[in-house]
Amino acid sequence: MSWTSTLGLRWPILQAPMAGAQDSALAIAVSRAGGLGALPGAMLSPEGLAAELEAIRAASAGPINVNFFCHAAPTLDRERQARWHRALSPWYDEFGLDLEAVPESPGRRPFDHATCDVLEPFRPEVVSFHFGLPALDLLARVKAWGATVLSTATTVEEARWLDAHGVDAVIVQGLEAGGHRGHFLSNDLSRQMGNLALLPQVRQAVSVPVIAAGGIADARGVAAALALGADAIQVGTAFLCCPESRASAIHREALMSEAARHTALTNLYSGRPARGIVTRLMRDLGPISEAAPAFPLAGAAIAPLRAAAEARGLGDASPLWAGQNASRCRAVPAAEVVRELARGVAR
Structure with a gap:
């Protein structure tokens, strides 16, 4: 049985968390359709995060992924x-x-114990991270309630690092992907590549499932990613013009x-x-x-x-x-x- 099936998903399809362009409505709609909806938590206040999670649980939409950033707070x-x-x-x-x-x-806060205090009572089935992983004690708290942990890799080296540090699956972010790059071991963008080259290399390099993200917008893209070794796919841009999205009218017009x-x-x-x-x-x-x-x-x-x-x-x-x-x-x-x-x- 695949790891997505163990989560209760009908399809190995994940909606990318898109901070500023969505809320719980999109996550609920995707989960009800058999995929894994995602809630971006990086820009939410503790009160806002709790309200969105309450809305998701009230909708009884199925498994949910809640996403956070792991950047170091700058001086x-x-x-x-x-x-x-x-x-x-x-x-x-x-x-x-x-x-x-x-x-x-x-404007954006890294994942911390205060945020985890808000998150823990809701016990989301999946918790994902961008820019690496949180400190070991925070990661242990998330794993303690049985959550599946995902994080993003933009290179083979990052995928290996994540595999060695306890993720349950790696999101392979090709250079095609929209939104923030998830790199954390190197700021050298020349080390990053598109999914056609990156995905099969990561598949060979890690022991955990891999999720392809970037450039996938239809059934042909899904089939291609799965053929290259992906266990699941993650899609963001294709959802931005849906009525459940919170993308602005200006953003929607530009996208189309x-x-x-x-x-x-x-x-x-x-x-x-x-x-x-x-x-x-x-x-x-x-x-x-x-x-x-x-x-x-x-x-x-x-x-x-x-x-x-x-x-x-x-x-x-x-x-x-x-x-x-x-x-x-x-x-x-x-x-x-x-x-x-x-x-x-x-x-």
């Missing part, structure tokens, strides 16, 4: 912060905003336009490389900027710009996260997306 570098503000100054002038009013709030054909890795929105549709901000400053503060501090100065531009109907400063294959991003119920993906699973 504010005021010199770098000043460079970042200088780089954004023309944009603040354009939108009539005050740079002096920018808060220093990080020709603009979605041009994505790039950028650190402008958070301080860490993430793939999204190319925006005016990315063209203006370059997608990767040395001035951007460490993750997640860069986002504090971007948030007012995003709000001001979106108020004018513009996505010029919005993080329009998307993978390299948005071809199946449609305004259809999430259950229909799951059914389409499931056609690629051999019976």
Whole structure:
């Protein structure tokens, strides 16, 4: 029996957790359709996390994956912060905003004991991590209630590390994937590769199940990933235009336009490389900027710009996260997306 079957899943299909673009509604819809819905917890307050988990359990939707970040909380570098503000100054002038009013709030918190205190009473069946794994005592708490632990690898070396440090399955994030890169052993993006090359290498290198993520949008992509050795697949972009998603109207419009054909890795929105549709901000400053503060501090100065531009109907400063294959991003119920993906699973 496969590990996804032991979780009670009908299909080896996981919905990628997408912080800022979804809440419990999408997770519930995917789980009800036989896949594994995911709730992104990195941007939720303790109260918000509890409310979302209560909604999921009240819906009796089946197994759920709750996802967290494992980044090291950065120390504010005021010199770098000043460079970042200088780089954004023309944009603040354009939108009539005050740079002096920018808060220093990080916006995303790493997984900690306080968060685990909120999570533990709900006993989610799966807990997944991005940017490595939490400290051993935190990992032990999660495993103590029987949760399946997943984490993301962008290289063979990261997959081996995760296998050696207690994950139950590795999410293999190809370079095609949208959103934040999950790398944690090296910041060298040239070491990362697409799924066609990465997936079979990881399959050979680890003893645990592997989950393919990146560039998969339909049944053919599912079949290809499974043929390359994946035990399951994880899909994000294809769910963003579903009615259960919380993606903005601007984001949805971009996803279903020709603009979605041009994505790039950028650190402008958070301080860490993430793939999204190319925006005016990315063209203006370059997608990767040395001035951007460490993750997640860069986002504090971007948030007012995003709000001001979106108020004018513009996505010029919005993080329009998307993978390299948005071809199946449609305004259809999430259950229909799951059914389409499931056609690629051999019976």
